[in-house]
Amino acid sequence: MRYLRKNIEAMAGYTPGEQPGAAERVIKLNTNENPYPPSPHAVQALREVPADRLRRYPDPMANKVRDIVAKMYGVERENVLCGNGSDELLTLVVRAFVGEGEALAYPTPTYSLYPVLAEIQNCRAVEIPTGRRFEMPGEKLMRVKARAMILCNPNAPTGVFTPVETIDRMAGRFKGVVVVDEAYVDFASDNAMGLATKRPNVIVLRTLSKSYSLAGLRFGYAVGAPELIKGLEKVKDSYNVDAVSAEVAAAALSDQDWMRANVEEVCAERARLVPLLTELGFDVTPSEANFILARVPGGDGRLWYEGLKGRGILVRWWNLPRLADKLRISVGTPDENDALLAELKKMAEGLDADEQVEAVMRDLFKQRIRKEPGKGATR
Numbered sequence: 001m002r003y004l005r006k007n008i009e010a011m012a013g014y015t016p017g018e019q020p021g022a023a024e025r026v027i028k029l030n031t032n033e034n035p036y037p038p039s040p041h042a043v044q045a046l047r048e049v050p051a052d053r054l055r056r057y058p059d060p061m062a063n064k065v066r067d068i069v070a071k072m073y074g075v076e077r078e079n080v081l082c083g084n085g086s087d088e089l090l091t092l093v094v095r096a097f098v099g100e101g102e103a104l105a106y107p108t109p110t111y112s113l114y115p116v117l118a119e120i121q122n123c124r125a126v127e128i129p130t131g132r133r134f135e136m137p138g139e140k141l142m143r144v145k146a147r148a149m150i151l152c153n154p155n156a157p158t159g160v161f162t163p164v165e166t167i168d169r170m171a172g173r174f175k176g177v178v179v180v181d182e183a184y185v186d187f188a189s190d191n192a193m194g195l196a197t198k199r200p201n202v203i204v205l206r207t208l209s210k211s212y213s214l215a216g217l218r219f220g221y222a223v224g225a226p227e228l229i230k231g232l233e234k235v236k237d238s239y240n241v242d243a244v245s246a247e248v249a250a251a252a253l254s255d256q257d258w259m260r261a262n263v264e265e266v267c268a269e270r271a272r273l274v275p276l277l278t279e280l281g282f283d284v285t286p287s288e289a290n291f292i293l294a295r296v297p298g299g300d301g302r303l304w305y306e307g308l309k310g311r312g313i314l315v316r317w318w319n320l321p322r323l324a325d326k327l328r329i330s331v332g333t334p335d336e337n338d339a340l341l342a343e344l345k346k347m348a349e350g351l352d353a354d355e356q357v358e359a360v361m362r363d364l365f366k367q368r369i370r371k372e373p374g375k376g377a378t379r
């Protein structure tokens, strides 16, 4: 007897980054959380939620937050939808815009949830590889025949930022909906929010998980044309945002100064880390997010990932084409980053001579294979 839908049975499901127990003492640089606390106003709002708000159902549209977001961007309430994290909003866009067997396009590598959502929806994922330094494959993507495309900007896990003009041009040519996942955009130099009202087919997604230090809260929002937002509303849970979340999100969004100050600290640390990692032999991809993707010396990402883990530092590593030789490191506090650098330095020095020679040989061999046409091509 088969109980599951065929596509659900066949899929692996999303693998979240490790979340160690509260008692475990680790330096956690693996899921791009903010190392600084959320706004004190948000914490106070959390403490002050009256018990009666829990007894009753919440506002199904979280209109208090919708109005704050609308005011922030000079749009109307009808342009905004709140969600249980931007992951929920991503689920809603795939559910609302891409039918079974239809196409969803995105560049690769990117946020590993997108293919999972395509598998759940039983739609076709059209994956277009980014350029050599992970640049947006704009020309190719905008010509794809798909119901929707998702552009993560800055991209995860690369941190590469695509200029807004490029996204604008792509949205002008593409026939479907363009979803711009701006989970990390507060750490970047620009953003595409203006396109959410300029273009009828653009939806911009934001989250409070990163720049607002509220990953545990689960709150995100979408901004776009009222017709698109109305469509998302139809396919969401009736009460997708709980009463506590809405109150805390409202307070956090109203304290922009706190968020900005933390973002500045993170960006300053990101700038400090880049030359220091480079000095240690890492090849760093320029990042406009709160993390850094870096190729490890010798090219064996697993070795460095496991080495760091053994020393109590969690970073992210994927055994995937173009990523297996790299680590994604979330930017931590200055102390956390110093600890990371110290351990990396020790590891670089401690790799015994044989291991180093082996890693370098493997690296050279892989580069040779990559140069020979038709062999070792990445997706």
Ligand SMILES: Cc1ncc(COP(=O)(O)O)c(C=O)c1O
Binding pocket: 031, 032, 084, 085, 086, 087, 088, 111, 152, 156, 181, 183, 206, 207, 208, 209, 215, 218, 219, 220
């Ligand atoms: C690119 C991207 N989009 C969305 C999310 C999910 O954010 P949220 O916590 O709001 O669900 C993440 C989380 O890591 C992410 O990396």
